[in-house]
Amino acid sequence: xxxxxxxxxxxxxxxxxxxxxxxxxxxxxxxxxxxxxxxxxxxxxxxxxxxxxxxxxxxxxxxxxxxxxxxxxxxxxxxxxxxxxxxxxxxxxxxxxxxxxxxxxxxxxxxxxxxxxxxxxxxxxxxxxxxxxxxxxxxxxxxxxxxxxxxxxxxxxxxxxxxxxxxxxxxxxxxxxxxxxxxxxxxxxxxxxxxxxxxxxxxxxxxxxxxxxxxxxxxxxxxxxxxxxxxxxxxxxxxxxxxxxxxxxxxxxxxxxxxxxxxxxxxxxxxxxxxxxxxxxxxxxxxxxxxxxxxxxxxxxxx
Amino acid sequence: xxxxxxxxxxxxxxxxxxxxxxxxxxxxxxxxxxxxxxxxxxxxxxxxxxxxxxxxxxxxxxxxxxxxxxxxxxxxxxxxxxxxxxxxxxxxxxxxxxxxxxxxxxxxxxxxxxxxxxxxxxxxxxxxxxxxxxxxxxxxxxxxxxxxxxxxxxxxxxxxxxxxxxxxxxxxxxxxxxxxxxxxxxxxxxxxxxxxxxxxxxxxxxxxxxxxxxxxxxxxxxxxxxxxxxxxxxxxxxxxxxxxxxxxxxxxxxxxxxxxxxxxxxxxxxxxxxxxxxxxxxxxxxxxxxxxxxxxxxxxxxxxxxxxxxxxxxxxxxxxxxxxxxxxxxxxxxxxxxxxxxxxxxxxxxxxxxxxxxxxxxxxxxxxxxxxxxxxxxxxxxxxxxxxxxxxxxxxxxxxxxxxxxxxxxxxxxxxxxxxxxxxxxxxxxxxxxxxxxxxxxxxxxxxxxxxxxxxxxxxxxxxxxxxxxxxxxxxxxxxxxxxxxxxxxxxxxxxxxxxxxxxxxxxxxxxxxxxxxxxxxxxxxxxxxxxxxxxxxxxxxxxxxxxxxxxxxxxxxxxxxxxxxxxxxxxxxxxxxxxxxxxxxxxxxxxxxxxxxxxxxxxxxxxxxxxxxxxxxxxxxxxxxxxxxxxxxxxxxxxxxxxxxxxxxxxxxxxxxxxxx
Numbered sequence: 001x002x003x004x005x006x007x008x009x010x011x012x013x014x015x016x017x018x019x020x021x022x023x024x025x026x027x028x029x030x031x032x033x034x035x036x037x038x039x040x041x042x043x044x045x046x047x048x049x050x051x052x053x054x055x056x057x058x059x060x061x062x063x064x065x066x067x068x069x070x071x072x073x074x075x076x077x078x079x080x081x082x083x084x085x086x087x088x089x090x091x092x093x094x095x096x097x098x099x100x101x102x103x104x105x106x107x108x109x110x111x112x113x114x115x116x117x118x119x120x121x122x123x124x125x126x127x128x129x130x131x132x133x134x135x136x137x138x139x140x141x142x143x144x145x146x147x148x149x150x151x152x153x154x155x156x157x158x159x160x161x162x163x164x165x166x167x168x169x170x171x172x173x174x175x176x177x178x179x180x181x182x183x184x185x186x187x188x189x190x191x192x193x194x195x196x197x198x199x200x201x202x203x204x205x206x207x208x209x210x211x212x213x214x215x216x217x218x219x220x221x222x223x224x225x226x227x228x229x230x231x232x233x234x235x236x237x238x239x240x241x242x243x244x245x246x247x248x249x250x251x252x253x254x255x256x257x258x259x260x261x262x263x264x265x266x267x268x269x270x271x272x273x274x275x276x277x278x279x280x281x282x283x284x285x286x287x288x289x290x291x292x293x294x295x296x297x298x299x300x301x302x303x
Numbered sequence: 304x305x306x307x308x309x310x311x312x313x314x315x316x317x318x319x320x321x322x323x324x325x326x327x328x329x330x331x332x333x334x335x336x337x338x339x340x341x342x343x344x345x346x347x348x349x350x351x352x353x354x355x356x357x358x359x360x361x362x363x364x365x366x367x368x369x370x371x372x373x374x375x376x377x378x379x380x381x382x383x384x385x386x387x388x389x390x391x392x393x394x395x396x397x398x399x400x401x402x403x404x405x406x407x408x409x410x411x412x413x414x415x416x417x418x419x420x421x422x423x424x425x426x427x428x429x430x431x432x433x434x435x436x437x438x439x440x441x442x443x444x445x446x447x448x449x450x451x452x453x454x455x456x457x458x459x460x461x462x463x464x465x466x467x468x469x470x471x472x473x474x475x476x477x478x479x480x481x482x483x484x485x486x487x488x489x490x491x492x493x494x495x496x497x498x499x500x501x502x503x504x505x506x507x508x509x510x511x512x513x514x515x516x517x518x519x520x521x522x523x524x525x526x527x528x529x530x531x532x533x534x535x536x537x538x539x540x541x542x543x544x545x546x547x548x549x550x551x552x553x554x555x556x557x558x559x560x561x562x563x564x565x566x567x568x569x570x571x572x573x574x575x576x577x578x579x580x581x582x583x584x585x586x587x588x589x590x591x592x593x594x595x596x597x598x599x600x601x602x603x604x605x606x607x608x609x610x611x612x613x614x615x616x617x618x619x620x621x622x623x624x625x626x627x628x629x630x631x632x633x634x635x636x637x638x639x640x641x642x643x644x645x646x647x648x649x650x651x652x653x654x655x656x657x658x659x660x661x662x663x664x665x666x667x668x669x670x671x672x673x674x675x676x677x678x679x680x681x682x683x684x685x686x687x688x689x690x691x692x693x694x695x696x697x698x699x700x701x702x703x704x705x706x707x708x709x710x711x712x713x714x715x716x717x718x719x720x721x722x723x724x725x726x727x728x729x730x731x732x733x734x735x736x737x738x739x740x741x742x743x744x745x746x747x748x749x750x751x752x753x754x755x756x757x758x759x760x761x762x763x764x765x766x767x768x769x770x771x772x773x774x775x776x777x778x779x780x781x782x783x784x785x786x787x788x789x790x791x792x793x794x795x796x797x798x799x800x801x802x803x804x805x806x807x808x809x810x811x812x813x814x815x816x817x818x819x820x821x822x823x824x825x826x827x828x829x830x831x832x833x834x835x836x837x838x839x840x841x842x843x844x845x846x847x848x849x850x851x852x853x854x855x856x857x858x859x860x861x862x863x864x865x866x867x868x869x870x871x872x873x874x875x876x877x878x879x880x881x882x883x884x885x886x887x888x889x890x891x892x893x894x895x896x897x898x899x900x901x902x903x904x905x906x907x908x909x910x911x912x913x914x915x916x917x918x919x920x921x922x923x924x925x926x927x928x929x930x931x932x933x934x935x936x937x938x939x940x941x942x943x944x945x946x947x948x949x950x951x952x953x954x955x956x957x958x959x960x961x962x963x964x965x
Contacts, residue, residue: 096338097338097339097340098338099336099338100336100337100338100339102335107338191338191339193338193339193340193341195341220338223338223339223342228335230328230331230332230333231328231329231331231332231333232332232333232334232335233332233333233334233335234335234337234340234343235334235335235336235337236337236340237336237337237338237340238338238340240340243340243343243344243347244332245343245346245347246329246358248358249354249355249357249358250343250346250347250354252354253345253346253347253349253354254342254343254346256346256349257341257342257343257345257346257349258339258342260345261341261342261345
């Protein structure tokens with residue numbers, strides 16, 4: 001597949017071959033440049049019947065439905081749905097907090113696996129794939145392209161990504177919403193350590209621009225459970241102030257804060273109709289992607 | 304609160320161990336790189352509420368548990384005796400008990416007396432405090448009595464009530480002597496008393512020496528006072544001030560003077576029944592007590608018995624102190640008073656003879672016999688009540704006879720000779736005659752409260768001050784002055800030897816010497832009082848105050864005729880009652896000072912022990928609460944409760960089944 005035959009640590013050929021069995025579908029019509037697997041808002045030449053339309057001069061006579069003319073003595077043109085490709089924009093959070101991984105594998109490692117697999121699957125089915133690395137701003141950006149050689153550049157960028165700096169995800173998402181052309185699949189892979197209210201406005205913005213937004217919310221089990229026993233000094237991985245806390249004293253309030261955040265985030269994603277997936281790092285990324293792809297296949301069809 | 308093992312309290316700082324461990328734990332924190340800081344920041348902004356309180360409670364429970372354990376093993380004592388057991392177990396514990404009649408006062412609700420309560424409390428307290436030796440100073444003999452254990456105090460005869468007053472300074476002196484002689488280690492002295500002034504003699508100079516003696520002991524002495532200073536408000540005491548058997552024709556009457564006294568300020572009128580028991584016959588008279596003290600003068604009771612002598616007692620109803628509700632007395636036919644007059648100056652004879660021979664009471668025969676000095680050995684001294692001696696002091700056989708007479712209880716009054724010699728008798732001798740510088744030497748003072756020159760029964764002074772002393776003979780020796788002239792020379796003095804009835808008058812009845820003969824009242828009273836006192840020694844009945852030193856001629860074996868049953872025979876002299884000692888009938892009662900004796904105020908008591916390691920606690924008669932007890936159990940219980948609370952607070956909170964937020 002690749003000319004240089006380099007082995008990428010975040011790619012598993014066996015997993016990719018299994019995942020390739022389920023196509024990646026968009027949940028809403030896309031405006032691709034070439035024919036593809038995804039519904040288009042326009043009429044096209046697929047085998048799927050769309051509607052009858054009155055003949056107007058200039059229409060291709062080959063598309064007249066003679067049987068309809070026989071029944072009604074009027075000229076109708078038979079139209080079919082158009083299938084097109086999509087632009088898949090992978091938004092990868094590379095802020096400092098994505099380097100968290102007490103068991104060895106970091107969130108960024110996990111995010112690379114998801115982004116790499118999705119990029120590969122999209123490109124395989126002829127979709128254009130781009131990658132945006134987000135930290136304190138838009139760190140790196142590769143616009144969506146659909147030629148296979150583009151995948152190497154994408155993988156190189158994924159491999160080179162380092163967790164560093166603070167998160168400005170909300171402002172970058174607003175920026176992407178404006179810069180990416182209409183109707184793209186935007187896949188956000190992040191720990192989303194941003195206020196849900198800010199995220200909500202971003203999602204609404206993306207939705208307004210008719211983008212199909214999917215989110216992989218990466219969380220580490222220790223962040224959820226907060227099961228420390230001894231007093232700890234917590235160093236902010238994004239360069240902020242450190243906090244000294246006795247876990248036995250602060251655990252209750254931490255869990256209350258986490259619960260409140262997750263509840264608020266759930267409300268935001270429901271209101272924004274975002275394809276949201278909470279992912280714990282101890283879960284297999286293959287299973288996560290399978291669930292993602294299957295879920296999208298079930299939701300396909302609306303145009 | 305004090306402790307039996309106070310040195311274990313040095314472990315009390317261990318209670319800070321949880322805090323120290325907490326601080327160490329805080330310093331041994333781990334550092335972790337953390338991504339989800341927004342939740343920690345939010346958590347920090349939240350109110351800490353119960354979480355912080357819970358931490359403090361856990362810490363406090365742990366500290367309480369350790370402190371409870373340390374306190375429990377230190378064996379705390381519940382009492383107001385701060386520092387009671389400080390320094391640990393004493394080597395010797397000396398107990399000084401005030402067993403005077405006032406200590407038999409009961410509490411307002413009845414029950415045990417002050418003494419019984421005190422003894423019980425001491426036994427319990429000393430059993431708790433432990434000691435190597437326990438010694439009780441017997442309040443009557445002043446001898447130390449070794450006790451096997453504090454409980455032996457409850458059974459000891461030396462801890463029972465007596466009718467005698469207690470000489471607290473003497474007992475403390477005995478305690479000091481015991482410590483010094485036995486070289487005991489650290490010593491605790493325990494005093495149990497009701498702080499009556501007559502028992503403590505606070506004005507006595509002995510207290511100064513007691514303080515200095517105890518302070519000089521290097522082993523350290525601590526004085527603990529268990530005080531019962533509660534007044535017996537309204538308590539009545541009865542005392543017979545005079546008893547006489549008066550022949551009334553063929554019959555005889557008993558003439559009694561009774562004094563009732565009430566403690567406190569209550570002056571209200573009250574009807575008091577006086578019950579008399581004489582020769583087994585009982586009678587009662589109701590008196591209206593309209594003041595205190597109340598005197599019933601010369602109350603006559605016809606005697607049914609023809610016996611020349613007998614005994615009786617007077618009783619009042621029970622009140623707060625049963626020890627002063629009875630008074631015993633004995634009586635007999637008056638003994639004829641016989642005086643022997645030995646003079647070298649014939650001018651003296653007549654006045655002395657008149658003063659001695661004229662009876663003050665028709666029922667009592669008074670005679671006076673003039674005897675030459677060389678015939679003194681032939682006198683029937685057993686019938687003599689008074690010796691009047693004017694001349695050189697007796698020596699040789701005469702001196703021996705006179706000395707025996709005085710020892711037996713007889714009275715003698717010595718007047719100076721014309722020429723003072725160098726003879727000495729009973730520690731006194733005449734020096735030289737002195738003519739008064741002025742016309743007459745004035746009498747500066749005399750003892751009107753007691754002895755031969757005491758005031759009359761109605762309280763009137765004897766006209767001693769009206770006497771004219773033209774010249775007098777100076778006295779030398781160890782004497783107690785009863786009257787003194789200006790310039791300090793004694794006019795009348797008494798020998799200080801034991802029970803001595805020997806008096807020395809510094810002038811004679813010769814008109815050139817004094818006006819004793821012409822102003823004869825003082826001479827007559829003096830002589831008659833001496834004769835009466837001497838005659839009482841001749842009689843077979845005697846009245847004694849309990850604990851008073853007894854004459855040597857009394858037999859050791861006594862038989863009790865009346866009195867409390869709880870006295871052992873050896874202790875009869877300190878228990879009220881009527882006793883038969885040989886042919887003598889003895890009536891023993893509490894000392895007069897025991898009636899209505901004031902109670903020392905707190906400051907005065909503190910002054911007596913100033914500078915000493917002194918602890919005082921006040922208690923009440925009949926109070927059943929124990930003075931001191933170990934209370935380690937509550938501390939152990941507190942420790943267990945603290946551990947349970949700590950465990951409950953440390954229990955992990957219930958976690959939802961999901962385990963993680965969804």
